[in-house]
Amino acid sequence: MNRPLTIDEGQVVKLLRVRDSIRLAREAYVRLAKGEALNPERVWLSVPDGASVFAMPAYVLGHKTVSVKVARLNPENPGRLFPSVMATIYVYDSITGHELAQVQADSLTALRTAASSAVATDLLAGKSCETLGIIGTGRQASAHVPAMLEVRKFSRILAYSRDPAHRNAFAANIGKTYSVQAEPADTPEKVVESSEVLVLATNSQVPLFHGGLVQPGTHVNAVGAALPGAREVDSLLVSRSLLVVDSIPQAKSSYGDVLIPMKEGNIKETDFYELGDLLVHPTKASRKPGQVSLFKSGGLAVLDAVFADHLVSMVPRHAD
Amino acid sequence: MNRPLTIDEGQVVKLLRVRDSIRLAREAYVRLAKGEALNPERVWLSVPDGASVFAMPAYVLGHKTVSVKVARLNPENPGRLFPSVMATIYVYDSITGHELAQVQADSLTALRTAASSAVATDLLAGKSCETLGIIGTGRQASAHVPAMLEVRKFSRILAYSRDPAHRNAFAANIGKTYSVQAEPADTPEKVVESSEVLVLATNSQVPLFHGGLVQPGTHVNAVGAALPGAREVDSLLVSRSLLVVDSIPQAKSSYGDVLIPMKEGNIKETDFYELGDLLVHPTKASRKPGQVSLFKSGGLAVLDAVFADHLVSMVPRHAD
Numbered sequence: 001m002n003r004p005l006t007i008d009e010g011q012v013v014k015l016l017r018v019r020d021s022i023r024l025a026r027e028a029y030v031r032l033a034k035g036e037a038l039n040p041e042r043v044w045l046s047v048p049d050g051a052s053v054f055a056m057p058a059y060v061l062g063h064k065t066v067s068v069k070v071a072r073l074n075p076e077n078p079g080r081l082f083p084s085v086m087a088t089i090y091v092y093d094s095i096t097g098h099e100l101a102q103v104q105a106d107s108l109t110a111l112r113t114a115a116s117s118a119v120a121t122d123l124l125a126g127k128s129c130e131t132l133g134i135i136g137t138g139r140q141a142s143a144h145v146p147a148m149l150e151v152r153k154f155s156r157i158l159a160y161s162r163d164p165a166h167r168n169a170f171a172a173n174i175g176k177t178y179s180v181q182a183e184p185a186d187t188p189e190k191v192v193e194s195s196e197v198l199v200l201a202t203n204s205q206v207p208l209f210h211g212g213l214v215q216p217g218t219h220v221n222a223v224g225a226a227l228p229g230a231r232e233v234d235s236l237l238v239s240r241s242l243l244v245v246d247s248i249p250q251a252k253s254s255y256g257d258v259l260i261p262m263k264e265g266n267i268k269e270t271d272f273y274e275l276g277d278l279l280v281h282p283t284k285a286s287r288k289p290g291q292v293s294l295f296k297s298g299g300l301a302v303l304d305a306v307f308a309d310h311l312v313s314m315v316p317r318h319a320d
Numbered sequence: 321m322n323r324p325l326t327i328d329e330g331q332v333v334k335l336l337r338v339r340d341s342i343r344l345a346r347e348a349y350v351r352l353a354k355g356e357a358l359n360p361e362r363v364w365l366s367v368p369d370g371a372s373v374f375a376m377p378a379y380v381l382g383h384k385t386v387s388v389k390v391a392r393l394n395p396e397n398p399g400r401l402f403p404s405v406m407a408t409i410y411v412y413d414s415i416t417g418h419e420l421a422q423v424q425a426d427s428l429t430a431l432r433t434a435a436s437s438a439v440a441t442d443l444l445a446g447k448s449c450e451t452l453g454i455i456g457t458g459r460q461a462s463a464h465v466p467a468m469l470e471v472r473k474f475s476r477i478l479a480y481s482r483d484p485a486h487r488n489a490f491a492a493n494i495g496k497t498y499s500v501q502a503e504p505a506d507t508p509e510k511v512v513e514s515s516e517v518l519v520l521a522t523n524s525q526v527p528l529f530h531g532g533l534v535q536p537g538t539h540v541n542a543v544g545a546a547l548p549g550a551r552e553v554d555s556l557l558v559s560r561s562l563l564v565v566d567s568i569p570q571a572k573s574s575y576g577d578v579l580i581p582m583k584e585g586n587i588k589e590t591d592f593y594e595l596g597d598l599l600v601h602p603t604k605a606s607r608k609p610g611q612v613s614l615f616k617s618g619g620l621a622v623l624d625a626v627f628a629d630h631l632v633s634m635v636p637r638h639a640d
Contacts, residue, residue: 043363045377047386051417055375055388057365066367068375070388070410072417082416090390090410096402097371097392 004091005101007311012108015314016307018115018146022122025115026279028060028306029246033276036061039302041249050074052227056301059094065312066094069105069304075203083139084203085109089308101312105304108311110139112303114147116246117199117221120275120295122151124244124287125197125219130155133195135188135208135232137161137170140201140223145174148197157182158191189213199223205230211237216290222257226298231256233294235266241294242287243272250298257296324411325421327631332428335634336627338435338466342442345435346599348380348626349566353596356381359622361569370394372547376621379414385632386414389425389624395523403459404523405429409628421632425624428631430459432623434467436566437519437541440595440615442471444564444607445517445539450475453515455508455528455552457481457490460521460543465494468517477502478511509533519543525550531557536610542577546618551576553614555586561614562607563592570618577616 007015031037042056052073059066071087078084087105092098132154134141141159148154157180161167167184174182185191188209192198198220200208205225211234214220220241224232238261245251251258251272261267273285275295287293327335351357362376372393379386391407398404407425412418452474454461461479468474477500481487487504494502505511508529512518516535520528520542531554534540540561544552558581565571571578571592581587593605595615607613 038365038367040363040365043360043375043377045358045360045379045386047358047379047414048381050415051386051412053377053379053386053388053412053417055363055377055390057363057373057375057390059365059367059373061368066365066371066373068373068388068390070375070377070412072412074415074417077416082418086417086419088410088419090408092371092373092390092392094367095370095394096397097373097394097406098402099406099408 004099005312005315007101007103007315009104009107011315012104012311015311016108016111018150021111021115021307022118022147022150024306024310025112025303026119028300028303029119029276030279031060032302033274033280037302039247039300041253042301044254046227056304058301058305060302060306060309063094063309065091065100065309067091067305067308069301071109089304091308091312103308103311106139108304108307109299110143112307113140113223113297113299114143116297116303117144117223117295118147118151119279120221120244121148121197121219123278124242124293124295125152126217129196131195132157133191133198134159134201135191135198136201136224137166138201141170141199144199144201145178148199149178149180152197154180156180158185158194159183160185160188160191200232202232204232207234208232210234211240214292216292219293220295222294222296225256226254228254228256228259231260233257235261235264237292238294239266241292242285243267244275244278244293244295245272246275246297246300248272248274250300251296255296255298324419325632325635327421327423327635329424329427331635332424332631335631336428336431338470341431341435342438342467342470344626344630345432345623346439348620348623349439349596350599351380352622353594353600357622359567359620361573362621364574366547376624378621378625380622380626380629383625383629384414385411385420385629387411387625387628389621391429409624411628411632423628423631426459428624428627429619430463432627433460433543433617433619434463436617436623437464437543437615438467438471439599440541440564441468441517441539443598444562444613444615445472446537449516451478451515452476452517452519453478453511454519454521455480455511456521456544457486458521461490461519464519464521465498468519469498469500472517474500476500478505478514479503480505480508480511520552522552524552527554528552530554531560534612536612538612540612540614542614542616545576546574548574548576548579551580553577555581555584557612558614559586561612562605563587564595564598564613564615565592566595566617566620568592568594570620571616575616575618
């Protein structure tokens, strides 16, 4: 029996260009919104004091492959020498079901999440933005920098992490890699008050800042917590925002950022939109002048499926 | 990075003894019924004219591993040189989430399904049974023979497949392997009318026989179809049976054998029991004299998790 093809982290990073990632993410949202993809609600469990495990199957009509991403998450991991998020995409032939490939998806998860935020930012943010604010300086934050620069001409990036060494290194590294001015900030508030676009990419379980501090007209991408009890933004920010999510069913089942204000009565079930729906029907909703827009994504299996299908088509099958 | 340990079909078959399998299956049901295991409802999708894909995570409290089985099913496959069911169990460390092992689970799926039927048969069937009837002669049917012989002293096995060559070979092979008389039957009705225990292990989408033919007191294990539109037994058989399923939520979401009679109004939502619950509380329900008992299983992730954890603990980790 052939071993399935393995596409490792290095190949993923080399093969997935930022522009293509954004195109693939947009395609995934549009095809899902048009009813041309299957993305059943993912299933997850949380081991008490251990890993949360998400199993995420998806298929795009007409594709050669069907895939299941399995993501494992434990924010306590860094002290144990494993990343806080690990993911693998298992890729099968969509007709016979036999296994074709396994894609190491730690980087892919960050790249597709960043691409997804870029699609949302391109749709929802003002056309001219000077400052991008990033809270969190991990793998997700890093992946967001080139994706955000692809959709808006930012001249400045402000970054915050609780650890001063992390935020200094993150800013220095951006300054070296991209032609943009990058500065560390010593509080999240300083980032929030000065940015027209925000990226929240942390492991936080509780809101990172007071929602009243976000300037009117700001677009916020929140990509951290995707479990019912955890969130990065408070109910005030949610209730003053045009709220867009990557998946309404998924938001209702597992995004604390949405569920907690809903349970408190601060927003209603009808108060939010799905990104793909707005891409296909752009007039359905738009940010009122001065309103904030908030894109909350917890990660959609169909994005993983589209990215994996693309990668498998790029890597010639080796004989073994 | 270490490659995860691979446990292949050959090792699985060699390592999983029938008696241990039955013990493991019983343990899985009991621990789940006691609330000591996590077995969220599995997620599945069906590619139009292609494979159905099931992703099944589960975890037993205190175990070192958490696992996700991915099963792919296409009854049209045999003509294309792939089996109609293929499955892999991906095994992760329950604390950190890093991948520990991959278990090829085509045989394991058959072995744990047979073990599960054995647990149900041991609980529900009469104590002295002479004839075991098997409809279907594939991998699942084969795995059921030793499992059934472990819990009841059958003296005769009757087997039916639509293909005369298959049923003849199946019976001949059983006769050579086990000390039991084995005969092919040329209709499913001949099997049904003469057996005290039945195993239905086919890819059929429609009932295999008229439910009135099953003799009073018979115990039936139906392990085939687990999709909402497909079934092996008719509504008459279901309504005259003490109906026990491996999982009530799973039965309600995807077992045609249960859903179709429920939709027709032939049984109510409260008319069936869960195997684990009956193992823990044996007095909750029992077969009335002359009633038929029917165990319908579609396969439970927690069984796969228990089997995979057992295998991983048996195979020493190789260094690479």
